[in-house]
Amino acid sequence: MSLCVAVAGAGGTVGRHLTALLAADHDVLSLTRSPERAARLGVRGRLVRADFDVRDGLVRALEGADALFVATFDPADPRHDEHLLSAATTAGIRHVVKLSALAVTDPGAQDLVTRWQRECEQLWQGSAMTWTLLRARAFMSNSLSWAGAVRAGEPVPTLYGDAPNACVDPADVAEVAAHALTGTGHSGRVYALTGPRAVSAREQLAQLADLLQRPLKLEDLAAHQALTRWSARYPLPVAQALLESAGRQAAGAKASVTQDVLQVTGRPPTTFETWARRHLSAFR
Template identity: 45%
Template structure:
């Protein structure tokens, strides 16, 4: 039995879609109704802060994909403690490429380093997946692209070797279902570093329109982040953006190919495959939104 945590999230949902037919899997999320259940799968609701619910979710599980997102919380420690009690043998953890950067000392990166150490010290067989930023982060541009044909972002000429979540999921599935990955760490990137300006260009080509790029100031960006995140997290994200501006996120690693046998997808392909998310809303959507 494989347990997929974060089964409704960006990577978890893609992992579920790619698990081999007939492989038993339990899909953990905070809302089981939204989990993408297939034959041989079951959806469960659990909370990292609830040991009893974790115990039920982990019963009979041999291998688990661990995804956590509450920065600063001890969710990894709680999960690993429950996993040991349940007899889990192997945990594949979704971490972040920034942990390898000696100059990265923000809250989020320190938290991920601590989480990695907790897994390595757990006594369980482990594998670490360290992706660069997700290409899907550009979905945050959808509203302005749709209504104004504008992309707004910070540091437009700063490059990031961002990864397609589908490639991250492909690697995760291999490490969950195959041998030979114990004690391994994989840095996952796209095939080239791209800037926000270049991403806007590729997205415009996919849509068949010309998109204008408007660079945000750091002040405006921080103000927007503060509306969505606690102050320490907002500051950590700004520190991450500064490292990107200074070239810290340009390195390309060919781990996707080495693990899956297929090359990593470029941003251009991601944009073409997701252009519907940036196009006109379906008929009736305005009424549904009360517009």
């Protein structure tokens, strides 16, 4: 049965994959702050301008949608989920799939970002809609931040380069989301999404080196150096949260692997090598 599915955060890492998966069989409302940028990125569906800072206009943007995917990105501003929830309730949306993070299950994770993710989960769980939560480990695509250094032949700066992380392909997360949005049996379910095994940044870089057929070097950062770099890109509380998260990874908190991608999609999760092979042009 064809549905109308709204994707909030359609221009994001998971949203772009999701709109492509849904567009063949469903009507897709791709909500984005900048439809022009979304068009350049190849986002599929009907591009709908939406500002999550402002509730006004979101009800109109969601009109006619049966289900909603939510990916929000500002831990310093909880209004985004609040506004989307209010608008979705008014618009009569029946089911929501919320992108969250696996860190919410770690009692030791009390940083700003993880506390915000827990609050967002509770918000949607307390709504009148049915819901599905997708708790993802770090995205394999985060390694795209290395592309400039790799192309220039420079060392890749990394904090705790030997710390394992069961990172996941965002395309796998999108495929799980598509099933949860359009299939049955997903209401009230919480899916923990990881890759097939934990890999460190050093291992990822070694796999990239093999594929590129040239040596690559990793530069080990001290914690204060990493904080300085992150503070140049993010507000200080977010940068501090990233530092706390990296510390938990170094302690092994992100190494466990789940089978939920296989359970939902019927296929094993993508390996980092496979992901890297598909994105190798970014590093050349």
